[in-house]
Amino acid sequence: MASAARTSPTRGALVRLRTNLEFVQNGLNVLKLKRDRLAEELNLLLKEMNGRDKAEEQLMSIYSDFKTALAMQGNLRVRSAAYSVEKMKVNVNELSIMNVLVPKMRIDKKPSMSVIQDPSLYKVAEKMITLIDEWLDVARVEASIERIAYELTLVNRKVNALEKVVIPSYSTQIKYIEEFLSDEELEDFTRIKRLKAMSRETKT
Amino acid sequence: MKTARILFLIARTHGFQSHLLKTQDTIRLLRTNGLKEMIERLLTTDYSTELTRIAATEPTALQLERMFQVSLSKRWYSMLQITSGHLGELLEVHNSKLEIENLKTIIRAIHGENRITDEQLYSIPRQYQEVNSPALLIANTMSEMVDLLRESPYREIEEHLEEYESSRNPIFLEMYLDNKYYRDLWAEIGKTAYAGEILALIGTEVDMRNLELIVASKYMRLEPRLVRESIVDLRFRLRKATISALISADLQEIPAIRVWQSYAQILQKAVELVNEDKIAEMQTLFSQYLYSYAEETSIRNPNDLVYVFSYLQLCVREARNLTALAIGKQTKLSEEKLKNLLFL
Numbered sequence: 443m444a445s446a447a448r449t450s451p452t453r454g455a456l457v458r459l460r461t462n463l464e465f466v467q468n469g470l471n472v473l474k475l476k477r478d479r480l481a482e483e484l485n486l487l488l489k490e491m492n493g494r495d496k497a498e499e500q501l502m503s504i505y506s507d508f509k510t511a512l513a514m515q516g517n518l519r520v521r522s523a524a525y526s527v528e529k530m531k532v533n534v535n536e537l538s539i540m541n542v543l544v545p546k547m548r549i550d551k552k553p554s555m556s557v558i559q560d561p562s563l564y565k566v567a568e569k570m571i572t573l574i575d576e577w578l579d580v581a582r583v584e585a586s587i588e589r590i591a592y593e594l595t596l597v598n599r600k601v602n603a604l605e606k607v608v609i610p611s612y613s614t615q616i617k618y619i620e621e622f623l624s625d626e627e628l629e630d631f632t633r634i635k636r637l638k639a640m641s642r643e644t645k646t
Numbered sequence: 647m648k649t650a651r652i653l654f655l656i657a658r659t660h661g662f663q664s665h666l667l668k669t670q671d672t673i674r675l676l677r678t679n680g681l682k683e684m685i686e687r688l689l690t691t692d693y694s695t696e697l698t699r700i701a702a703t704e705p706t707a708l709q710l711e712r713m714f715q716v717s718l719s720k721r722w723y724s725m726l727q728i729t730s731g732h733l734g735e736l737l738e739v740h741n742s743k744l745e746i747e748n749l750k751t752i753i754r755a756i757h758g759e760n761r762i763t764d765e766q767l768y769s770i771p772r773q774y775q776e777v778n779s780p781a782l783l784i785a786n787t788m789s790e791m792v793d794l795l796r797e798s799p800y801r802e803i804e805e806h807l808e809e810y811e812s813s814r815n816p817i818f819l820e821m822y823l824d825n826k827y828y829r830d831l832w833a834e835i836g837k838t839a840y841a842g843e844i845l846a847l848i849g850t851e852v853d854m855r856n857l858e859l860i861v862a863s864k865y866m867r868l869e870p871r872l873v874r875e876s877i878v879d880l881r882f883r884l885r886k887a888t889i890s891a892l893i894s895a896d897l898q899e900i901p902a903i904r905v906w907q908s909y910a911q912i913l914q915k916a917v918e919l920v921n922e923d924k925i926a927e928m929q930t931l932f933s934q935y936l937y938s939y940a941e942e943t944s945i946r947n948p949n950d951l952v953y954v955f956s957y958l959q960l961c962v963r964e965a966r967n968l969t970a971l972a973i974g975k976q977t978k979l980s981e982e983k984l985k986n987l988l989f990l
Contacts, residue, residue: 509977510926514987516969517708518715521766522747526754526816557757557815559876561862562926 449615451622459619463612470604476540477597483539484590490583497576504569511562519560526557527567532578542593544586547578652840652951655729659954662721663944665692666960669990672967676985681707681975688968693717707976711969712765718965719744719769722958726774732837733951739827739834740958744768745776746823749800750816752782756791757816776800788819800826821876828852828880843943843952847959849882850939856884857892857909858932861916864897865925883909897921908935927986937963937989963989 449455512520531551536543552571558564667675671691678684685705688697696713697705705713722741726734748767755762764779777798785791788811792804800823809818828848835844856877863873873893883906884892891903901914912935919928937959944956967988974984 507926509973509979510983510987512977513970513973513979513984514926514929514966516711516715516966516973518711518751518766518768521762522751522754525751525758525760525762528758556866556868556872557754557817559817559820559859560929561865562929564862564866565923565925 449619451619453623456616456619456623459612459616463609463616466604466608466612470601470609473597473601473604477594477601479540480542480590480594480597484587484594487583487587487590490579491587493576494580494583497573497580500569500573501577504566504573507562507569508566511560511566514562515560520563523558523560523563527555528553528557530574539586539590540593542589544589545582547582549575549578651729651731651733655725655733656949656951656953658728659725659957660948662724663957663960666957666964667691667967672971672988672990675968675971676981676988678975681705681710681972684971684975685710707969707972710972714965714968714972716769718961719771721961723771723774725954725958736834736838737954738774739831740955741774742776742830743827745770745774746827748779749777749782749795749823750820752779752785752791753788753816753819756785756788757814802826815872817872817876821878825879828878832880838951840951843947843950844955846882847940847943847952847955849880851936851959852878852880853882853884853909854932854936856889857913857916858929860889860892861897861900861913861920861928862925863893864900865920870894930987930989933963933966934989 449459515523530549530553533548533550535546535548537546538544552574555564555567555571558567675684675687678687682704685697688694693713696717700709700713722744726737726741729737745768748770751762751767754760755766762783764783767779770779777800778794781794782791785794788807792807795801795803803819803822806818806822810816831848832845835841835848838844859876860873863876868876870893877889877893881889888903888905892900892905895903897917897920900917901910903913904910905913912931916928916931919925919931940956940959940963944953944960947953947956967990970984970987973979974987
């Protein structure tokens with residue numbers, strides 16, 4: 443670490459570096475906990491994603507019915523029927539998982555399909571409105587996965603940087619200063635010993 | 647003794663009818679390998695002029711559908727240019743169906759708080775427009791729209807506004823329009839000397855519409871009260887008691903109700919199709935009956951006024967067939983499925 447490398451090898455610097463290292467290690471532990479929690483959350487969400495295949499299958503079946511209805515009625519009539527359907531109201535909130543904001547959706551008002559008078563279009567619309575809950579859930583899960591996965595990458599990067607760069611650099615610095623101080627102590631000790639011996643010789 | 651005006655109209659209609667696509671042509675179009683080939687085949691038909699106008703780039707099914715609707719409107723309204731007097735008035739009432747469809751679309755858009763343009767409406771020559779469509783298109787509320795209709799033949803729609811507002815269902819306004827259309831047409835036909843066959847044709851149309859609605863209501867689980875409101879209030883081969891019985895019956899009980907023999911067969915088949923969840927095919931069944939009836943009528947009565955009305959029905963059939971083909975080709979519907987949707 444560049445800042446650590448420049449640190450002068452003093453006892454004060456050693457204390458500061460040790461405090462920093464302790465703080466970084468605590469941070470690393472917290473990040474690891476966050477990573478584990480996010481990974482756990484991601485695993486749960488991935489399990490929920492299994493419902494997507496079923497929802498896709500149902501959607502394709504509805505699409506096939508829609509193509510038939512569209513061919514029979516034509517675009518003009520289909521649009522005309524669709525205009526009468528009121529808009530759906532969806533409440534979108536955010537939920538924080540380890541400080542990652544994931545969407546939380548709730549349908550406040552589903553449009554009534556009873557205004558559609560054409561039975562083949564009603565059939566499609568009715569199936570679609572039933573499936574819309576599942577698709578909203580798929581959207582929520584996918585958006586959550588996307589955000590959590592992104593955060594997980596960031597956390598991983600931070601953990602790696604701390605583990606492989608920051609902490610080793612602090613440790614090297616601490617070791618260097620410790621060795622330096624130890625050498626200095628030894629030098630002082632030898633010097634004192636030598637001075638003591640010299641003073642003893644002078645007395646005799 | 648038919649007047650020269652009627653004979654002239656019938657003679658001209660024979661000419662117009664020769665421009666309609668034959669069943670074989672429709673089958674050939676069905677067998678084409680996509681929209682492009684279908685367009686190439688259409689270039690040899692009555693649609694060639696319109697096609698060359700839109701064919702700068704490869705047209706989409708939506709553009710083609712729009713073109714078929716414009717052609718339908720032209721075919722219907724061109725009849726008005728070769729007739730006058732009471733006959734002209736009768737055809738004008740008949741053709742107001744397109745304007746009613748436009749009004750229904752506008753009502754639905756206002757109800758759903760959607761904005762639409764005249765692209766989503768049938769094109770009607772200005773001289774035959776009874777309502778101010780551009781103003782209606784920018785109306786924000788139903789009461790605003792009703793206000794705009796105050797000076798039109800549809801002024802009585804105001805009486806149904808309260809019902810709409812309490813139920814929040816546009817069906818009450820739409821049914822007023824449908825009922826008015828059929829009542830006016832029925833009354834106008836009654837004034838002609840050759841009403842019999844024409845009434846039978848329009849009566850069949852009304853019966854088919856009502857029967858389709860009743861069968862569909864069982865699938866859609868509509869309240870009987872709403873079904874009663876949605877029935878066109880004209881009786882041809884279905885008595886009031888029969889309609890009431892059909893509305894109150896369950897889907898499986900419908901075939902047991904006594905109706906006119908031909909209708910009984912359709913109802914039986916329609917119930918079977920609903921049971922098989924083939925709703926589009928069920929709808930096709932009723933329209934198919936009407937178009938077959940119109941075709942038979944035109945063959946049986948080549949020199950009667952009903953021939954003109956049969957021709958107008960067959961124009962609709964052609965537009966619906968071509969629309970189905972264009973959309974079917976673009977969305978790659980299987981030939982077999984598409985064939986079931988055609989009125990051959």
